[in-house]
Amino acid sequence: MISLQLVWFTIGLIVLYFGAEWLVRGAAGLAIRYGMRPMVVGITVVALATSMPEFVVNVLAALGGDDSIALGNVVGSNIANIGLILGISAVVLPLSVSSNTLRNEYPMMLGVAILFYVLALDGTIGRVDGLVLMACLGAFFFYVIRDTKQHAATVAQAARDTPGEAGLTGDTILKQSLYIAAGVIALAGGAQLMVKAAVTIAELFHISPIVIGLTVVAVGTSLPELAASVASALKKDADMSVGNVLGSNLLNILFVIGLVALIQPLQVDADSIRVHFPIMLGFSLLLLPLAWTRFQISRFEGVVLLLGFTGYIVYLVLPYVR
Numbered sequence: 001m002i003s004l005q006l007v008w009f010t011i012g013l014i015v016l017y018f019g020a021e022w023l024v025r026g027a028a029g030l031a032i033r034y035g036m037r038p039m040v041v042g043i044t045v046v047a048l049a050t051s052m053p054e055f056v057v058n059v060l061a062a063l064g065g066d067d068s069i070a071l072g073n074v075v076g077s078n079i080a081n082i083g084l085i086l087g088i089s090a091v092v093l094p095l096s097v098s099s100n101t102l103r104n105e106y107p108m109m110l111g112v113a114i115l116f117y118v119l120a121l122d123g124t125i126g127r128v129d130g131l132v133l134m135a136c137l138g139a140f141f142f143y144v145i146r147d148t149k150q151h152a153a154t155v156a157q158a159a160r161d162t163p164g165e166a167g168l169t170g171d172t173i174l175k176q177s178l179y180i181a182a183g184v185i186a187l188a189g190g191a192q193l194m195v196k197a198a199v200t201i202a203e204l205f206h207i208s209p210i211v212i213g214l215t216v217v218a219v220g221t222s223l224p225e226l227a228a229s230v231a232s233a234l235k236k237d238a239d240m241s242v243g244n245v246l247g248s249n250l251l252n253i254l255f256v257i258g259l260v261a262l263i264q265p266l267q268v269d270a271d272s273i274r275v276h277f278p279i280m281l282g283f284s285l286l287l288l289p290l291a292w293t294r295f296q297i298s299r300f301e302g303v304v305l306l307l308g309f310t311g312y313i314v315y316l317v318l319p320y321v322r
Contacts, residue, residue: 002204005197012193016227019186023049023228026179033173037147042243043105043250044144046228049184051251058256062264071125071266072211074257075276076218077225078113078249082283083309084219085226089233089241090302097242097291106288108143109246112136113284116253117277125257125266133258140254187227211316214276222248242297249284279312 027045061070089095115136119129225248232241260266286308290301297305 005200008193009197012190012197015186015190015193019183019188019190019227021183021227021231022179023183023187026176026181026183029172029176030180033176040144040147040243042232042241043247044141045180046232046244047225047247047251048255049180049187049228051248051256055256055259058260059263062260062266067267068269070260071120071257071268071272072214072276073218074252075272075280076214077222077252078280079214079276079283079312080219080222080309081225081245081249081252082287083305083312085222085229086242086245086287086297087302087305087309088226089229090297091299091306092230093233093236094299094302095233095242095297097295097297099295101242101246102288102291102295105243105246106291108140109250110284110288112250112253113281116257117273117281120268120273120277123268123270123273125261125268127262127265130258130261130265133254133261137251137254137258140250215313215316242291283308 023046027041030041030045058070058073061067061073086095115133119125119132225244229241229244232244257266283305286305290297290304293301
């Protein structure tokens with residue numbers, strides 16, 4: 001049984017790799033075509049695509065009454081996005097972070113995380129809470145549209161000042177769109193294969209649902225973000241790599257939890273409020289001083305993030321080690 005699940009896990013990993021490669025290639029191409037900042041592409045197109053596994057897993061978990069897995073998935077994914085994904089990406093290649101990102105997109109991500117915690121304090125993420133989160137999602141997309149228009153105007157003016165540059169053809173736009181579509185499908189499929197295999201293995205060892213949600217499912221559904229961020233880092237698109245993580249954390253809460261809560265209210269256990277939500281906020285706050293130094297997340301700081309995440313995982317699984 002375990003050997004078969006390991007085979008499915010490996011197949012999912014391979015599919016995931018190609019999905020990330022296609023998604024980043026297509027997203028970068030469209031960013032140039034429509035004059036979007038790489039950060040905005042990462043925080044929207046790439047982040048939304050890589051948040052789809054969380055959405056699918058959470059809807060199925062909520063409808064099945066597994067609220068602990070659903071909430072643990074999002075909280076654990078947001079922790080993994082910063083500790084594991086940015087950590088590994090920075091170790092692969094130090095990540096430059098623009099001051100504009102720290103002034104605009106980072107406060108949005110932190111504010112949404114704090115709002116999520118406040119809404120959870122009464123022990124329930126209900127339909128009214130879901131409406132609040134969806135309203136914030138609408139405001140976020142309004143900001144993205146306005147930023148894109150402003151940046152596109154700047155790019156258009158620069159193109160007029162330097163005539164003779166060839167634009168992308170319709171065939172190129174179609175090709176980039178197909179890359180994105182294929183990447184999204186491969187990411188979702190690969191992540192699902194890996195998560196199902198990992199959850200089956202975890203259940204064989206009698207690990208509790210909340211721990212499965214915070215570790216196996218959370219890391220599994222964060223694998224698209226990891227693949228996309230590392231691929232962006234290797235292509236030296238640091239803004240897209242950082243934007244993917246910030247946007248994924250933001251959309252995991254506003255889009256995934258917001259929409260799931262509208263479908264089925266979620267119960268929040270006391271351990272999550274007392275331990276796991278504060279740890280999620282702690283990782284979010286830690287990102288600011290790390291990125292503010294020289295506006296870069298260095299390899300050493302990547303190691304710090306990885307050590308913090310490893311410590312958290314050890315804390316979760318230690319009670320199950322006999």
